[in-house]
Amino acid sequence: MQLTSILLLALNLSIAVARNCRNITIQVSIESRNAEFSLSPAQCDSEVADFLLSAAQQGHNITTSVLTGYKTVKGQYDIAATYCTPDGGPGKAIQLLTHGIGFDRSYWDLSFNNHNYSYVDQALAAGYSTLSHDRLGLGQSSRGHPVHEIQAPLEIAALKSLTEALRDGTCNGILQKFEYVFHVGHSFGAIQTSALARLYPQLSSGLILQGFGHNATFVPYFLFGGNFVAVQGTPRASEYPAGYLDTASMMGTQQNFFSPGQYDPRMLDYAFHHGQPVTQGELLTLTGSAGGVNHFRGPVFIITGSRDLPFCGGDCFQTGDPELPSIMAASAHAFPDVNRFEVDVVPEAGHGMNMEYSHSYTYQQMLRFLDDTLKDNVALKMKTPFSPRGGRW
Ligand SMILES: *[C@@H]1O[C@H](CO)[C@@H](O)[C@H](O)[C@H]1NC(C)=O
Numbered sequence: 001m002q003l004t005s006i007l008l009l010a011l012n013l014s015i016a017v018a019r020n021c022r023n024i025t026i027q028v029s030i031e032s033r034n035a036e037f038s039l040s041p042a043q044c045d046s047e048v049a050d051f052l053l054s055a056a057q058q059g060h061n062i063t064t065s066v067l068t069g070y071k072t073v074k075g076q077y078d079i080a081a082t083y084c085t086p087d088g089g090p091g092k093a094i095q096l097l098t099h100g101i102g103f104d105r106s107y108w109d110l111s112f113n114n115h116n117y118s119y120v121d122q123a124l125a126a127g128y129s130t131l132s133h134d135r136l137g138l139g140q141s142s143r144g145h146p147v148h149e150i151q152a153p154l155e156i157a158a159l160k161s162l163t164e165a166l167r168d169g170t171c172n173g174i175l176q177k178f179e180y181v182f183h184v185g186h187s188f189g190a191i192q193t194s195a196l197a198r199l200y201p202q203l204s205s206g207l208i209l210q211g212f213g214h215n216a217t218f219v220p221y222f223l224f225g226g227n228f229v230a231v232q233g234t235p236r237a238s239e240y241p242a243g244y245l246d247t248a249s250m251m252g253t254q255q256n257f258f259s260p261g262q263y264d265p266r267m268l269d270y271a272f273h274h275g276q277p278v279t280q281g282e283l284l285t286l287t288g289s290a291g292g293v294n295h296f297r298g299p300v301f302i303i304t305g306s307r308d309l310p311f312c313g314g315d316c317f318q319t320g321d322p323e324l325p326s327i328m329a330a331s332a333h334a335f336p337d338v339n340r341f342e343v344d345v346v347p348e349a350g351h352g353m354n355m356e357y358s359h360s361y362t363y364q365q366m367l368r369f370l371d372d373t374l375k376d377n378v379a380l381k382m383k384t385p386f387s388p389r390g391g392r393w
């Protein structure tokens with residue numbers, strides 16, 4: 001008995017430090033109904049400024065004003081991903097992690113301070129496998145036209161493909177079939193995660209939406225806060241074509257993602273230097289995909305910092321309605337059929353939750369929520385996996 005506990009303790013310790021991670025490339029054949037816009041990729045900072053001024057103009061909707069129609073975009077793309085498993089095998093479930101604007105998949109596995117801020121490490125220690133990916137168009141994933149191609153609908157199609165491949169056990173190099181596939185997204189990644197569950201509710205066991213809300217009132221703060229410029233004039237010019245916008249200064253990263261006094265200044269430096277750009281097509285389709293009632297029936301957890309900029313304008317508790325405890329609480333109306341709905345507004349945290357001192361609390365809550373959904377049987381079990389789609393992957 002004593003020996004067993006010592007053994008278990010030893011196992012636990014080794015799980016906490018081991019990293020069984022592997023980089024893979026997943027080829028997806030996808031199509032989506034994208035918007036067509038009468039807009040050319042911004043060639044210089046002045047064109048970016050004009051674009052942002054129109055995108056943030058109160059009482060106007062740039063998406064409708066430059067929309068000329070819709071077109072089916074179809075193609076084969078490479079998605080760069082990192083697959084990690086706990087020491088003891090594939091774990092009790094897999095979490096599909098989708099990053100937001102300004103980052104790549106490393107948002108979930110920050111190497112800063114010896115991986116001490118890594119969500120992936122905490123998830124592995126809690127017995128989950130993880131698949132994080134660079135969203136289509138970014139990082140080491142395929143590029144595409146920044147106005148007409150790299151838009152939310154095509155990225156959601158890519159997320160759907162990744163999910164199906166995982167569920168069916170046909171993902172490059174991942175032979176395991178998973179009974180539970182949780183989707184975890186940050187910011188724009190949370191918007192896509194929520195959209196996936198709205199469009200294909202049978203594809204997810206449950207959702208965690210981090211740094212997310214339904215109120216688009218304050219998105220213009222983010223558009224200006226980021227100090228976005230044309231990527232051509234930045235150190236990432238060789239990696240991206242015109243039409244990608246990058247954050248010009250560390251101050252832009254700070255304003256959009258960090259809350260006063262809540263972070264290690266070296267982390268801000270790290271975040272700025274690991275930053276990634278955003279396409280004009282993404283900004284034009286940013287909020288459209290989050291809208292509408294979501295009839296997903298599984299569990300949903302929204303966790304957002306109280307000083308979140310894009311979804312709360314810096315204070316999620318200021319709702320103007322004594323009946324409404326937070327701006328996030330209003331999202332309950334958008335998920336009328338879920339079997340569990342929780343909101344956690346983390347005091348004083350900013351939008352880049354994984355990068356602040358409160359990350360430990362945030363991760364504990366996220367993993368606690370998933371554990372509870374499994375324990376209480378509210379996580380949706382994936383139906384018997386489809387037969388493998390020979391050769392398609
Ligand atoms: C996976 O790729 C990323 C990005 O290039 C790199 O930082 C990381 O070390 C790689 N991980 C493994 C396990 O090879």
Ligand SMILES: *[C@@H]1O[C@H](CO)[C@@H](O)[C@H](O)[C@H]1NC(C)=O
Nearest residue numbers: 061063064216287288289291
């Ligand atoms: C702007 O219009 C688009 C589509 O025409 C819509 O999806 C989007 O939600 C609108 N944006 C806002 C902020 O209302």
Ligand SMILES: *[C@@H]1O[C@H](CO)[C@@H](O)[C@H](O)[C@H]1NC(C)=O
Nearest residue numbers: 215216217318319320327330
């Ligand atoms: C968004 O939040 C602000 C501030 O709480 C509030 O005034 C506004 O009515 C909200 N908008 C929507 C559409 O809920």
Ligand SMILES: *[C@@H]1O[C@H](CO)[C@@H](O)[C@H](O)[C@H]1NC(C)=O
Nearest residue numbers: 113116117118122359360363
């Ligand atoms: C990372 O280190 C800080 C300070 O040393 C600590 O407060 C925090 O809990 C650690 N994070 C995790 C997830 O262990």
